[in-house]
Structures are given as structure tokens and as C-alpha cells.
Amino acid sequence: MAMAQGQGSRATREAVPPVSRVAIIGGGISGLAAAKQMAAYDPVVFEATPSVGGVWKHCVYRTTRLQTPRPDYEFSDYSWKNRDDPSFPTHTEIVDYLEGYADEFDLWRYISFGSKVVDIKFLGGAQAGFTELWSGTGKDPLRGKPMWEVGIVTGDSNTVQYYKFEFVVMCTGKYGDVPRMPVFPPGKGPEVFKGTVMHSLDYCKLSEEETVELMRGKKVVVVGYKKSAIDLANECAQANQGEGGQACTMLVRTLHWVVPSYSIWGLPFSMFYSTRLSQLFYERPNQGFFRSLVCRLMSPLTMHAYHNLTATSCSLNFCGPAVRGVEVHRVVPVVEAAAGKVRSDAGPPLLEDYASCQMAILPEGFFDMADRGLVRFKRASTGWCFSENGVVLDDGTKVEADLVFLATGFEGKEKLREVLPKPFRDLVVGKSSMMPLYRGTIHPLIPNMAFVGFVESVSNLHTSELRCRWLSGLLEGRFELPSVKAMMGHVAGEADAMRRTTRFYRRHCISTYSIHDSDGMCADLGSATLRKANWIAELFAPYNNKDYKEQ
């Protein structure tokens, strides 16, 4: 059934046995990390597409680059060949790196490409009392008893073939595949617009020539102000340089921080956010009363420290064109904005964007394009809708357009809901509107299943790899899960801490307490939590994935 690649050492899985121990769904970084860590179980990796890499293969534009420095987006036991290269890797470099990882650890043999999971059935039975199952089996999740049946379609076939597994790891990704579409009242949606509407996901499918042809000389509106929107506007501006070019207008609901590089005063940003000292006074999940009090007292200070740090470094011009928001561009001096002195609609404080993994790295020359009038910004804080000739903002401003791009994000959780059976499907999102994942991996109410890649940090690769190692420790019986009630309490505490740190807590980002998060997993595994050579390094040296290399 698998479409074997037939490249010698890259031969993929030929056949899937009717019953196996572990299924991994998805072949992005999370699925690859899971396959490596669970190799002892000869896992079956189902990947819908014909390649590994996930979003880096299917959800990128010509100019998309990683926003994390190479040494931070690196498997603990597989280095980038050019790890000292300070440039952010292109998406093709990332796919090469991931294919190299699959070569190095012979992961191809587990993967069944072109195998889309369309259905999952629970074999535990309704009467099994599913909420009790984790506590009952936390000791030994692999009991030799199939718990899930996974339905696959391959190629163009409509036939669903089912395979049984004891344990399933969902690595289907938070981004890509399912676009998030804005909803409009009748008569105000895309149906009234004479031009073309396209989600950024469809734009990813076009060749360079097609994108240029699509945008050249057209009035383009890009809805959104995160990484996908900024990169798209930049490509639009590039396509419209010279005679006959038109400006691209970005519709911005919420301002977010965009930075030219991760460096402050010439020092890597990680010195300021990934050391134990820098994370000392941020909220952590389930901390004691005293710590909680100290954090809350320190909160205004840490907020301002972040602002001032950036503002000072920018005013000293150490970080080039510095940090800019949309209205900051031209209207408000950069330093004022960074110091939090601008109007309240000027966007969230830097810390909130950092704590919700929303800071974007600017593509080279972006604000130069804006200075040349090729990118313009319009605030749509309260809303907008389509008209016949473009879009209309809630304040009545009309923006003419031939083409409207929706860089409005993705519905990653929908991919899980589409395949999970009831009642689990309805449990994917908890009361906090986040996935209630213990250690960012285990849903307390969904037995014998794990979710990897749904929690974010500054480096999602590190976050996924360490979770996969923790998961393999669980399957090996190196530690037991707490009771369902204790896990539920833990995840609720985590949601509370995030809510107190940022209004964008639903993004489930752990960047402000990532070291503490890793400590918890290391402790479960019985590994050292303090992983630096001495206490000075422990306090002042940034932590990255290499610190978690298996001994």
C-alpha cells in the first residue's frame, strides 16, 4: 500500500501489519521525532503526502524562512551541517535537514507515504469508562491489547483500510491543511466581491511565475499581520516593483511585534529569554503561593524591562531598523512604541507577544518596501467586510482590490476532530479553549493516545523532540502518569498561568517557562534537570536542545 520511494536507503514501509503496537500520524518534525524515539516498537508512520517535512514542504512561500536560529531549531543528536551560519534557513534547507535526520536514523522504513488517516475507532468500548483508563493503564500503556483502529485511504482510492494499534501518536500539526476562514453576515462575504479571494494556503501551491503573474499590477489586500501575512505582502511588493506596480495593503486587526533579528545590543536574544535567570520571574504553572505572589509583584517590572531593553537597544541603533508595528511605521517613533508610550490600540506589550509565540522576524527589506509605498497598512481593529470592489472597514474606509489574500491562519485542532470518534472528538478543546495536554502531550481523557506538536515555544522542534522522548519513557514504563484528576488539575493550572501572562494564551505557548517545562519532563524520566556544567552557566547560559542530548 505504501508508495515506496525506492531510493535505496530511503525505501519506505512496504506493508502495514493488521495489528501493530504504535501508530504515528504525520511526517513533519513531530512525526519524525516520534519515529526516532519510538523506533523500538517498529512504529507505523502514516503521512498523507508523498514527503516528510510537513509545513516546510506544503505550507510555505518561495521566500519563507525559519524564524528560529539554526542552533535552536536542531535535534539534540543531529546538528545542522552549517550550524554557525547566522542566516535563517530557507524552507528547502529545512526539508534537506529533516531528510538528513531521517537518513541518519533510518526512519524512512517506518513511513507509509500517501496514507491519509480519515477515521479512528476506539476499541476500548463505551462501557470501559474511558475517563478511568489512563489512571488504570498509566503504569503500562502498552498491554498487548489493540485500543485504536486507524482508517487509511491511499492515493486516489476511496476504500478505507483499517489497522489496529495499541497506542497512537497524533502529529498532524497545528498549521497547514485546514484554513481558518473569517465569517461574514450574509451579503458581506466574498460572494459580493468581483475580484479573487485566496487563502494563503492556496497561495503556497503556486509556482514563482504564477505568484508574480497573479499579483503584478493588481490591487492586492492581505488580511493579517503575522508571519504568513508579512511574507505574502513582501512577495506582493517584490512582484509590483517598477512601472505599472501597485501597492499592497495589509489589513491589520491586532498589531504584533516584528523584529529584524533576534539580537539585542549585539547579543543573541536567547541570552535574554532562554536562561534560567531570565525565566525566573515569569509565571509558571502550578507554582506555590509565595512564588506566585513574587511573580505578580514583579510583573509590571518584567513587562517594562522587556520594553525598555528593546527600546534602548533600538535607540542605540544596535538592532538596525528595530522593532516596528504598523502605525509605528511613519506615525510613531519606534522607541516610543517600544517603551509602551503609544495609544492603547498600538498592540500588545512585547512580552505578551513573546509569551504567545507571536513575534515575527521581518523579511529583509520589508519596511523599505513600505517606505517606497509598495506596502501600506490599514487598521481594521473592529472588523471589515467585502464589497463589490474591495473591502470596507468598520469605520467606513473603503479599500479597492482586485485580489484579497486571507492570511488568517489555520484550524489545526479541526484535523484532530475530523478523525477522532465521539466522545473524544468533543474533548479535544477544553474549557480554556486550549487542548488540555498533560506535559503538553497526554490528554487526560483520551486513553492510549498522545498529541505532539500542539504546544509551541521559541523552537517547536525542541518542544516536540523532548516530548517524544518523554513519551517513549512513558511507554517503556520508566514512570507512571498521575491520576486523571491530578492531570486535569495540572493542565488547568497551566492554562491559568498562561492566561495571567498573555491575552493570547490560547496559542498554548510555553516560551516564558520553557526551561521549567523541560525540567518537569527530565524529572519524570529520572534525568538530571540542571544540565549545565556549573552554576554560573546554569543561571546565565541559554538552554537549547543540545542540553537535552541523551547521555
Ligand SMILES: Cc1cc2nc3c(=O)[nH]c(=O)nc-3n(C[C@H](O)[C@H](O)[C@H](O)COP(=O)(O)OP(=O)(O)OC[C@H]3O[C@@H](n4cnc5c(N)ncnc54)[C@H](O)[C@@H]3O)c2cc1C
Ligand atoms: C510559515 C510558518 C513559519 C514557521 N516558523 C517557525 C519558526 O520559525 N520556528 C518554529 O519553531 N516554528 C515555526 N513554525 C511552526 C511549525 O509548524 C513547527 O516548527 C513544525 O514544523 C511543526 O511540525 P509538526 O510535525 O508538528 O507539524 P506539521 O509540519 O504540520 O506536520 C504535520 C504532518 O502531518 C500530516 N498529516 C496531517 N493530517 C494527516 C492525516 N489525517 N493523515 C496523515 N497525515 C496527516 C501532514 O501532511 C504533515 O506532513 C512555522 C510554521 C509556519 C506555517
